[in-house]
Amino acid sequence: MRLRRFWDDLARYKILLLMLAPAVLFYLIFAYLPMAGIVIAFKRYDYIGGIFGSAWNGLDNFRFFFESGDAWRVTRNTALYNIAFIVVNNLLQIFAAILLFEVGGKWFKKLTQSVLFLPYFISWVVVGAIAYNLLNYDIGTVNALLRGLGLEPIDIYNTPSYWPFILVAVSAWKTLGYGTVMYLAAITGIDTEMYEAAEIDGANIFQRVMKVTIPNLYPTVIILVLLAVGNIFRGDFGMFYNMIGNNGLLFSSTDVIDTYVFRSLITSNDIGMSAAAGVFQSVLGFATIMLVNYAVRRYDRDRALF
Amino acid sequence: MNAKDASFGKPFVPAVRRRSHLDRTLFSTIGYVSLTILAVLCIVPFILVVSSSLTEESTIVVEGYQFLPLHFSTEAYSILFKYPQQLINAYIVTIGVTAVGTFVGLFLTSMTAYVLSRKDFKWRNGFAFYFFFTTLFSGGLVPWYLLIVNYLQMKDTALALIVPMMLNVFYIIVMKSFMSSIPEAIVESAKIDGAGDFRIYAQLILPLSKPALATIGLFLALAYWNDWYNALLFVSNEKLVPLQYYLYKMLGNMDGMRKAMMSAGAVNTTSLPSEGLKMAMTVVATGPILAVYPFIQKYFVQGMTIGAVKG
Numbered sequence: 220m221r222l223r224r225f226w227d228d229l230a231r232y233k234i235l236l237l238m239l240a241p242a243v244l245f246y247l248i249f250a251y252l253p254m255a256g257i258v259i260a261f262k263r264y265d266y267i268g269g270i271f272g273s274a275w276n277g278l279d280n281f282r283f284f285f286e287s288g289d290a291w292r293v294t295r296n297t298a299l300y301n302i303a304f305i306v307v308n309n310l311l312q313i314f315a316a317i318l319l320f321e322v323g324g325k326w327f328k329k330l331t332q333s334v335l336f337l338p339y340f341i342s343w344v345v346v347g348a349i350a351y352n353l354l355n356y357d358i359g360t361v362n363a364l365l366r367g368l369g370l371e372p373i374d375i376y377n378t379p380s381y382w383p384f385i386l387v388a389v390s391a392w393k394t395l396g397y398g399t400v401m402y403l404a405a406i407t408g409i410d411t412e413m414y415e416a417a418e419i420d421g422a423n424i425f426q427r428v429m430k431v432t433i434p435n436l437y438p439t440v441i442i443l444v445l446l447a448v449g450n451i452f453r454g455d456f457g458m459f460y461n462m463i464g465n466n467g468l469l470f471s472s473t474d475v476i477d478t479y480v481f482r483s484l485i486t487s488n489d490i491g492m493s494a495a496a497g498v499f500q501s502v503l504g505f506a507t508i509m510l511v512n513y514a515v516r517r518y519d520r521d522r523a524l525f
Numbered sequence: 526m527n528a529k530d531a532s533f534g535k536p537f538v539p540a541v542r543r544r545s546h547l548d549r550t551l552f553s554t555i556g557y558v559s560l561t562i563l564a565v566l567c568i569v570p571f572i573l574v575v576s577s578s579l580t581e582e583s584t585i586v587v588e589g590y591q592f593l594p595l596h597f598s599t600e601a602y603s604i605l606f607k608y609p610q611q612l613i614n615a616y617i618v619t620i621g622v623t624a625v626g627t628f629v630g631l632f633l634t635s636m637t638a639y640v641l642s643r644k645d646f647k648w649r650n651g652f653a654f655y656f657f658f659t660t661l662f663s664g665g666l667v668p669w670y671l672l673i674v675n676y677l678q679m680k681d682t683a684l685a686l687i688v689p690m691m692l693n694v695f696y697i698i699v700m701k702s703f704m705s706s707i708p709e710a711i712v713e714s715a716k717i718d719g720a721g722d723f724r725i726y727a728q729l730i731l732p733l734s735k736p737a738l739a740t741i742g743l744f745l746a747l748a749y750w751n752d753w754y755n756a757l758l759f760v761s762n763e764k765l766v767p768l769q770y771y772l773y774k775m776l777g778n779m780d781g782m783r784k785a786m787m788s789a790g791a792v793n794t795t796s797l798p799s800e801g802l803k804m805a806m807t808v809v810a811t812g813p814i815l816a817v818y819p820f821i822q823k824y825f826v827q828g829m830t831i832g833a834v835k836g
Contacts, residue, residue: 228647232647235643238726242637243655245691251659252672253669254663269676270671315559322560338567340747340814341814345769349570355589358585360589360590363591423548484666497664501662501663
């Protein structure tokens with residue numbers, strides 16, 4: 220009976236299912252099959268045996284990853300960078316969005332918004348080139364300015380301690396326009412009656428912003444931050460790789476899980492451990508998303524992701 | 526609310542107005558100044574790159590990169606365009622990959638989104654979760670890489686640059702939420718007239734979805750245009766190197782550039798203006814995006830607002 224219904228449905232949805240087939244196949248191949256490939260993390264990978272023919276070696280890959288001391292370093296770096304990005308980027312974006320909304324002058328508004336959006340359109344390779352142009356020891360603009368002022372030049376590419384600040388600044392720079400538009404859309408959606416009421420109550424513009432605009436942005440802030448928190452163990456590979464590349468001198472403060480996994484795979488060809496680090500990252504990420512979603516569901520069902 | 530409430534209803538309105546006018550001025554000043562500073566910070570790096578690309582090599586080496594070209598020179602560009610085969614090739618690869626990837630990606634995204642938006646399709650939630658789950662959990666880089674290289678044999682093929690980026694769950698969701706806002710009655714009436722599911726999609730839903738198609742198309746095109754990662758992983762054949770990866774290779778490897786120039790026929794490669802050339806290369810690789818972005822920007826804004834309504 221139930222099976223009969225199933226076959227009826229299948230006939231009824233024939234065309235729709237066919238239309239869905241390419242995407243289903245795509246994700247089966249490029250997302251679900253690699254999930255099965257997680258077994259590599261528990262194997263001693265060799266090219267002849269391939270993913271399923273290689274010999275098992277239990278948890279050795281994981282043990283090696285954790286005992287090398289790299290696990291703690293890259294995990295900490297990934298999480299700390301993402302936390303800094305979330306805080307700095309969102310604050311700056313909200314700040315810019317509020318100003319753009321309140322400031323008059325259509326021409327000024329349009330121009331500023333366009334210019335702030337510019338870095339979003341550039342590839343990370345170009346950002347890397349720009350960073351080189353600014354930070355290079357011999358001919359970089361920063362050091363040219365320092366020399367011009369009679370100060371000592373700074374060897375930025377050999378000094379790990381500068382990089383957290385540089386990377387946070389670059390992330391803020393690249394995402395400013397995108398995030399500002401997002402928050403600007405949210406501000407535009409605020410009921411104008413609230414502003415009128417505040418005006419009648421004699422609120423000045425600062426009070427208006429603090430008491431009306433910002434509280435009304437909370438839902439947007441919360442959803443954006445939660446989405447970002449769910450990805451807290453994912454490093455932006457394009458950014459880190461183009462800014463730092465294979466400059467080992469900086470790894471102590473710039474290596475994240477994604478660059479570590481890439482290097483183990485491509486440079487040192489350590490497939491087993493690279494896979495183990497990747498599994499570790501996926502499991503951490505999955506657990507975080509589940510936790511965040513559970514917390515949001517308890518707080519407000521409608522805002523949960525699923 | 527606070528002490529200001531007292532003024533409500535009293536005939537002191539002008540005083541309040543004057544005070545709020547002062548606040549406005551102060552606020553506007555902060556606003557104009559901060560926004561101008563932020564805007565300058567966003568644009569200055571680009572000016573620096575362009576100016577460096579137009580500066581004489583010896584000046585760069587002695588004085589460093591400057592905001593204004595002290596000793597103007599177009600040497601870097603003339604060298605870049607003297608032996609342009611590889612550059613042109615990289616452009617062709619990028620344009621081809623972007624065109625094919627965007628077109629196929631858009632077709633598959635919209636078709637998938639259309640099926641998921643059909644409210645009479647009983648299994649749509651199940652399939653939606655099937656797609657969504659891939660954003661929550663993944664096998665990681667290694668199995669994905671080995672699959673593409675060892676099992677699908679895509680290394681050094683154009684497919685490796687196109688296929689992995691073709692679909693994106695986020696774009697499917699945005700497109701689906703847009704299509705869900707199209708009145709169901711349209712589908713119903715078409716069905717009564719005897720139109721099949723695919724025909725409804727192709728002849729009714731697609732034309733009505735133009736704004737969403739434009740936006741997602743631009744997102745896809747930008748991702749393909751700026752991609753270098755898939756090339757880094759999968760391309761060693763020089764004929765398949767796209768623009769951004771070409772730039773990446775040249776930035777890290779001036780020797781490689783010399784070799785490329787030499788094989789292209791340049792005789793004296795020791796006197797290449799390497800620093801200026803790097804920046805000229807950056808300008809050439811960025812140029813088209815900078816030229817079109819003011820015009821396409823509003824579609825990105827549109828798309829982000831569609832997506833933000835219900836993520």
